[in-house]
Amino acid sequence: MDTPAELPPFATHAVANQPPPFAPRDLWADDAALREAVEREGGGAFVARLQRYGAFAGDGLLALSVDAHRDKPRLRSHDAFGHRIDTVEFHPNYHAIMGAAIEHGVAGLSWHEPAPGAHVARAALSYLHHQSEPGTSCPLTMTHASAPVLRHAPALGEWMRKAAAPHYDGRDVAAADKPGLTLGMGMTEKQGGSDVRANQTVATAIGGDEYELVGHKWFFSAPMSDGFLVLGQAPAGLTCFLLPRWHPHGGKNALRLMRLKDKLGDWSNASSEVEFQNAWAQRVGEEGRGVATIIEMVMLTRLDCMLGSAGEMRMALSQALHHTRHRRAFGKPLAEHALMRNVLADLALESEAATALAIRVAGAIDRAPRDPREAALARIATAIGKYWICKRAPAFVNEAQECLGGAGYVEESLLPRLYRQAPLNSIWEGSGNIQCLDVLRALAREPEAGQALLAELDAARGRDDWLDARIDPLADALSGRTPLPEAQMRSWVERLALALQGALLLRAGSPVAAAFCRSRLGGGHGLGFGTLPDELDFVAIAQRGVPA
Structure with missing residues (x-):
């Protein structure tokens, strides 16, 4: 340690007794409990993949996460000419994080490689990811969890395939023009909270499995997702729907982002309030069986x-x-x-x-x-x-x-x-x-x-x-x-x-x-x-x- 007499001119002190930088750190190699649990629960066939992501999560992912959190998402309801666009802007690192996570299987491994142990390996990927970048875990989780719901609607097979695909496309374009999709969800309304049976959103059938929704969601997670699983009141009762950002017959769907939530944390991810103004949706499952x-x-x-x-x-x-x-x-x-x-x-x-x-x-x-x-x-x-x-x-x-x-x-x-x-x-x-x-x-x-x-x-x-x-x-x-x-x-x-x-x-x-x-x-x-x-x-x- 330098003594005061040895310091350069105008230097008031020597920096000492400080820990070195945490990163790079291999989050998989460091974690004996995780490695043993993955083997014990049948995920051993995926260890090489977990090794790669553990090294990335403790280095590159940590670096990307800093600006993704510091530069919060911003809502742009209209463009410079007054057109309604309902879009959310993110720091570029957000999209880089989403791309890396989805390519490594954090959202879709269970479905696009459905071998025994795949759910265990996907869980370990999610655990590793969340340590360094928890905000993006929200859309990744919802995209993963949507697959078994989409199975209730055979017509949505392409949606399920693309949600499971190891491809990320952050553009605000129709689902048909993307190789991979992300999904969000909207269940909570102002008057209901956990009591979703109190939902007031009205779903009106317009032919077959197609409906139009009028109502709102008080928490609408990851509003830049390509589609959303939502609940609405159909004639037979509370029903589940897939509501896409883009209308399948062209143009933006009639969902209006009212504002983004100003949250305690989870800063890299956007959460919103939304209103549906005759928004097009496709029924998933039977009417009245939404829950x-x-x-x-x-x-x-x-x-x-x-x-x-x-x-x-x-x-x-x-x-x-x-x-x-x-x-x-x-x-x-x-x-x-x-x-x-x-x-x-x-x-x-x-x-x-x-x-x-x-x-x-x-x-x-x-x-x-x-x-x-x-x-x-x-x-x-x-x-x-x-x-x-x-x-x-x-x-x-x-x-x-x-x-x-x-x-x-x-x-x-x-x-x-x-x-x-x-x-x-x-x-x-x-x-x-x-x-x-x-x-x-x-x-x-x-x-x-x-x-x-x-x-x-x-x-x-x-x-x-x-x-x-x-x-x-x-x-x-x-x-x-x-x-x-x-x-x-x-x-x-x-x-x-x-x-x-x-x-x-x-x-x-x-x-x-x-x-x-x-x-x-x-x-x-x-x-x-x-x-x-x-x-x-x-x-x-x-x-x-x-x-x-």
Whole structure:
């Protein structure tokens, strides 16, 4: 370090004790928990693809994401001559990010390469992508999740093929003129929120499966998508429709972007309010069966909420470990102080458990068409994981910010972006209460869901005393012997989530499984992070989290 006498003229100080740049970092190679989970859940055939995207996500994608977030999308309702154009302008990096993600399969791998394990690999791609660029995860997720809905309308086969294709085309032109398509969705209206049956948008049949829609959507996600799955009231009740940006017979469709939402985070992505003025749409599924038709999309987007929150935790952990391993305080690196070791190990435990659960649900979805028990597990575990992992993300990211101190509150650290993003996944696609009610509904109406979850827990019996003590009380609820009161469902879902995470880590043979069960199921863990018992090996847990 330069002494004051050795500094150049007018230099007030030497820059010292600062960590090196985080990037480039290989997000796949660093993540043992992800690699093991992908192999365990059947995605091993896609490892080469995941290796490539993990290296890109920790380098090129991070670089592109900076301006995509800093230069927010802008609505242009009219051109310079007064013509209505309803277009959204993005920074060029947004389109570069979308192109790279779609070409690598983040949106369509499950459908254009439908081999066993494809859903698992696509989930891992989404997890890697979200760590570096969460905003574009919204249109990527909706494009992926639209495919099973479009299957309900054979006439939309070309839409499904192009949505699954590894091609991105950001031009505002008709779907027929593009090699690949993106899809958004619009369900929420001012008066309804999660209660979509209160929707007021009116759908009037004009011949066959064609309708015209009059109404509005209070949240209209990714408004520059090529088409949107929306709900409207047809004569037989709430119905699902595909509403394209361009009318199939020429010209722009009659959807009017009223304004863009000024959001807490998710800055690279546009969200809007829209009105339909006799907008053309094609019915998807039967009239009056709108919720049943679109529910498959909702299930897949909820999986991506889990993956996104797990990815945010992972990146926050990586940033915290990178900083504390290089930054010195009171004579040694921050990461070598006892209390900081506890915090970092606690974050690493939480991150690995979140990753294990999210990828396990992806594996269940992958096997669901061939295995009824896996389908039942996916049904209930999706709601449990969506509730718990997404709830944990904001507190997790904030704890990681504390590890960096004031630097964690500055945009260059990436953590402010993650912190703004962290609450979104717990709200989008059904808030916490909706997920808990979904678990209650599944246990009451689909006994096979409770049985599948109990089997998942029972498979880990005898491996940890703390887990064994938790399973019996849960078994009564999962088997229907104990009625669950609605007002207590958050408590029950929390217990189910922790037991399921512990069981998954134990069955996987994770070296941190016992520490997770001891801390999360043993009753000694505090409300925050950094309250692990002394007997745990903090250094080894953190090293497994992200290698030094």
